Amino acid sequence: MICQECNQRDATVHFTKILNNTKQEFHLCESCAREKGDVMMKSFGSPGFGTNPFGEPAFSFQNLLSGLLGFETQGATPMSKGIQTQQGPKRCATCGLSYPQFAQLGRFGCADCYTTFENHLEPLVRRIHGGATAHTGKVPQRAGGRIKIKKQIEELRAELQQKISAERFEEAAVLRDRIHELERGVQGNSGEGV
Amino acid sequence: MSISDFVRDASRWMQEEGPHSDIVISTRIRIARNLRDIPFPLLANEAQSEEVLNAVRQAVESPAFAEKGRYEILPLRDVEDVDRQALVEKYLISPSLVEHARRGAVVLRDDEEVSIMVNEEDHLRLQVLLPGLQLREAWALANETDDLLEARLNYAFDDRYGYLTACPTNVGTGIRASVMLHLPALVVTQQINRVLSALGQVGLVVRGVYGEGTEAVGNLFQISNQITLGQSEEEIILNLDSVVRKIIEHEQSARHFLLNENREVIEDRIARSFGILAYARRLDSKETMQRLSDVRLGIDLGVIKGVSKNILKELMVMTQPGFLQKFHGAELAPGERDWRRASLVRERLQMDEGRI
Numbered sequence A: 001m002i003c004q005e006c007n008q009r010d011a012t013v014h015f016t017k018i019l020n021n022t023k024q025e026f027h028l029c030e031s032c033a034r035e036k037g038d039v040m041m042k043s044f045g046s047p048g049f050g051t052n053p054f055g056e057p058a059f060s061f062q063n064l065l066s067g068l069l070g071f072e073t074q075g076a077t078p079m080s081k082g083i084q085t086q087q088g089p090k091r092c093a094t095c096g097l098s099y100p101q102f103a104q105l106g107r108f109g110c111a112d113c114y115t116t117f118e119n120h121l122e123p124l125v126r127r128i129h130g131g132a133t134a135h136t137g138k139v140p141q142r143a144g145g146r147i148k149i150k151k152q153i154e155e156l157r158a159e160l161q162q163k164i165s166a167e168r169f170e171e172a173a174v175l176r177d178r179i180h181e182l183e184r185g186v187q188g189n190s191g192e193g194v
Numbered sequence B: 001m002s003i004s005d006f007v008r009d010a011s012r013w014m015q016e017e018g019p020h021s022d023i024v025i026s027t028r029i030r031i032a033r034n035l036r037d038i039p040f041p042l043l044a045n046e047a048q049s050e051e052v053l054n055a056v057r058q059a060v061e062s063p064a065f066a067e068k069g070r071y072e073i074l075p076l077r078d079v080e081d082v083d084r085q086a087l088v089e090k091y092l093i094s095p096s097l098v099e100h101a102r103r104g105a106v107v108l109r110d111d112e113e114v115s116i117m118v119n120e121e122d123h124l125r126l127q128v129l130l131p132g133l134q135l136r137e138a139w140a141l142a143n144e145t146d147d148l149l150e151a152r153l154n155y156a157f158d159d160r161y162g163y164l165t166a167c168p169t170n171v172g173t174g175i176r177a178s179v180m181l182h183l184p185a186l187v188v189t190q191q192i193n194r195v196l197s198a199l200g201q202v203g204l205v206v207r208g209v210y211g212e213g214t215e216a217v218g219n220l221f222q223i224s225n226q227i228t229l230g231q232s233e234e235e236i237i238l239n240l241d242s243v244v245r246k247i248i249e250h251e252q253s254a255r256h257f258l259l260n261e262n263r264e265v266i267e268d269r270i271a272r273s274f275g276i277l278a279y280a281r282r283l284d285s286k287e288t289m290q291r292l293s294d295v296r297l298g299i300d301l302g303v304i305k306g307v308s309k310n311i312l313k314e315l316m317v318m319t320q321p322g323f324l325q326k327f328h329g330a331e332l333a334p335g336e337r338d339w340r341r342a343s344l345v346r347e348r349l350q351m352d353e354g355r356i
């Protein structure tokens, strides 16, 4: 499909806009979608979000970030009054931030946003951090125990598979119980660590 | 201790020398941390911001902290405008914390080497500031202080993404390590762009400390890591440290070149700048920084004798508008400022027995 805006590049971004009960479909290339996105972004007045409590000036990383986010056009397409994407609006249950609002502010609202927007996050993080997608540095003591146990569970699972393939079911059952036990510990102590 | 102690005198990093302090002015490490169950400052309400401050207060007032030094907690709403500005000029807080003054606070250790901004972009921004090139020492101090905080605070940490920050550009280690370098010889010999342009390829960013855009007034450059994820703190620091050491070598050979091949030119420039700082009656901040840079190079090259090396560090902070106003005791018009600045510089030079 060809982009309906420039009629040149392939349309890779598809979204539906609903305005006054009329449905309008858009099929755009990335660069036209970004342009359109910018225009919509400007008219996007953060409804239900309130203004930045500090009334501070535009964030300096914002341009850099919306540039990066622009690639993720489907997610970054603003959802506002009457404008919806196929995905529908998704907000962080804890702080109420939506992805377009993140795209506009360049900042998350709370720790849970990292889980809420997990799908958008990986390509973004990869781009910002030179291809890296996982932390390899310091681990706080509270979380340290939890991570060790997770590693242990992974190892036990691999061992369990081997026992099952070898049809050594009694040993496998022991391993399975041990895994369950560890899993309960991780979940029960997720706030405090172990 | 009170706010007046922190905005009157030079900080320890300005008064003391550190390793490689002929070229490296200071080393700074900042780490970003957030509390797990409270929205980041941007979306936190007043009660939640207060909760963060109270949690930090309790941690800092614990006996483990008291062993490491005396800490003062200053909510910014209790600090006057001019004092806020002076704290910014000393690099103890960021301009952004001043914008968040209604809820922001800063925790200062009495030697000013350790400070914690509270409710800036993240709940906590822990900073260590040391003279000269001391990246390992600064990280050790930041790490140790972070451990003390973590014993009392429940940090937002994700098994995959590490320390969670308001902006994803800081996620992971949350660390920003930076080194301030004085590179006059690389600028004069026009090698600076060649030397600094390669930094992007090794994950480092550079900016002029004073001046706008690419112009670096006073030949001062700040180099820091760009990436915070996928490398350990030690790797990030080691990378920065080894690059900085290379730049130091380049600057040193450029200084030798100036002394050996262009001695008259560089001596003339240094002596003129010394004369202007010693006698001028009006100095704007840009000229002050340029002349101070020349004088500091003169001290390093042995052209100027009897003047403290720290004059650059001290005066680059103390001649800023906030500090000038503190010394004067009242608000200063911009024109008046230049007059005051010149007399402050003259007085400082007269304290040493400088000769050429």
Ligand SMILES: [Zn+2]
Residues within 6 Å of the ligand: A003, A004, A005, A006, A007, A008, A009, A028, A029, A030, A031, A032, A033
């Ligand atoms: Zn197009």
Ligand SMILES: [Zn+2]
Residues within 6 Å of the ligand: A092, A093, A094, A095, A096, A097, A108, A109, A110, A111, A112, A113, A114
């Ligand atoms: Zn959230």
